[in-house]
Amino acid sequence: MTQHSSGARAQLLAFTGGTLDRQSEKRGEDCIVAALDDPAARVLMFSGNKLVLRDAASGDNGQELFAASDIAFDPASALYLGRDAAGAPRLAAQAVFDPDALPSGLRLTDLRGLIAQGLVTGPALGDIAYAAALMNWHRANRFCARCGHANDIRAGGAKRGCPNCGAEHFPRNDPVAIMLVTRGDRCLLGRGPHFPPGMVSCLAGFIEPGETIEDAVRRETFEESGIPVGAVRYLSSQPWPMPHSLMIGCAAEALTDDINHDAEELELCRWFTRDEVRAMLAGTHGEGFTAPMHGAIARHLMEGWAFGQA
Numbered sequence: 664m665t666q667h668s669s670g671a672r673a674q675l676l677a678f679t680g681g682t683l684d685r686q687s688e689k690r691g692e693d694c695i696v697a698a699l700d701d702p703a704a705r706v707l708m709f710s711g712n713k714l715v716l717r718d719a720a721s722g723d724n725g726q727e728l729f730a731a732s733d734i735a736f737d738p739a740s741a742l743y744l745g746r747d748a749a750g751a752p753r754l755a756a757q758a759v760f761d762p763d764a765l766p767s768g769l770r771l772t773d774l775r776g777l778i779a780q781g782l783v784t785g786p787a788l789g790d791i792a793y794a795a796a797l798m799n800w801h802r803a804n805r806f807c808a809r810c811g812h813a814n815d816i817r818a819g820g821a822k823r824g825c826p827n828c829g830a831e832h833f834p835r836n837d838p839v840a841i842m843l844v845t846r847g848d849r850c851l852l853g854r855g856p857h858f859p860p861g862m863v864s865c866l867a868g869f870i871e872p873g874e875t876i877e878d879a880v881r882r883e884t885f886e887e888s889g890i891p892v893g894a895v896r897y898l899s900s901q902p903w904p905m906p907h908s909l910m911i912g913c914a915a916e917a918l919t920d921d922i923n924h925d926a927e928e929l930e931l932c933r934w935f936t937r938d939e940v941r942a943m944l945a946g947t948h949g950e951g952f953t954a955p956m957h958g959a960i961a962r963h964l965m966e967g968w969a970f971g972q973a
């Protein structure tokens with residue numbers, strides 16, 4: 664497997680590069696309480712699935728980091744994320760304010776807006792992805808999947824445990840295959856009905872039970888476009904914490920040209936030349952087609968191919 668893991672290219676993938684030491688093997692059941700007792704602790708605050716940001720950075724803290732005393736939060740929602748490079752504890756929690764009556768100096772952003780607007784960049788986005796995906800999983804898994812009893816946070820959020828039947832449940836990622844399908848000097852892109860006007864992107868879909876990544880690439884590509892796929896090659900991956908996906912980026916070789924696309928899934932699916940993709944990335948495509956936003960793995964795959972780096 665090859666991976667774009669070095670230097671500037673890796674930084675082009677939003678939600679990667681988190682730096683927290685998760686302390687996975689060192690967590691006691693009191694780790695949240697102990698972390699909150701440390702005045703150096705910093706908390707990523709959420710309101711539902713939105714992140715709370717300051718309007719401006721404050722001292723050494725980025726816009727996304729708060730002391731535990733800065734904002735009231737639900738203590739039962741608190742999750743321990745680990746320690747930062749200086750050894751300070753890092754947590755995530757649900758703020759308790761009314762989102763329609765925000766304290767001054769604060770705002771809420773969904774995570775897509777966070778990267779689209781460049782509000783937070785670099786490794787801090789990786790930490791936010793970790794916090795958001797974990798928070799989203801906990802919010803959706805408050806009852807035991809085995810017996811239905813209310814369960815509770817264990818090991819600071821590394822798992823949930825059921826006091827009724829003893830089952831333990833661990834945070835999950837939902838794997839998604841996303842593929843740049845090519846044939847010669849053309850690549851296959853489509854647009855879903857919910858996309859912003861003009862935008863086209865790589866085909867993608869959830870990996871289903873019993874499938875390899877390669878199986879999912881071939882099945883999804885055929886279902887959406889009618890194109891059979893031969894060789895599949897892994898390129899890179901990206902956490903996508905909406906709510907807790909892992910995007911697995913692949914290059915895939917089409918075996919035929921004739922598209923027979925699923926009109927319910929895609930309102931458009933067609934071949935684009937390398938020059939067209941370069942124009943899309945530059946915002947100068949003659950027919951007005953545009954690429955996905957900066958930071959998204961789909962754009963990363965398109966860039967790698969268009970400029971010969973994939």
Ligand SMILES: [Zn+2]
Nearest residue numbers: 807810825828
């Ligand atoms: Zn149970």
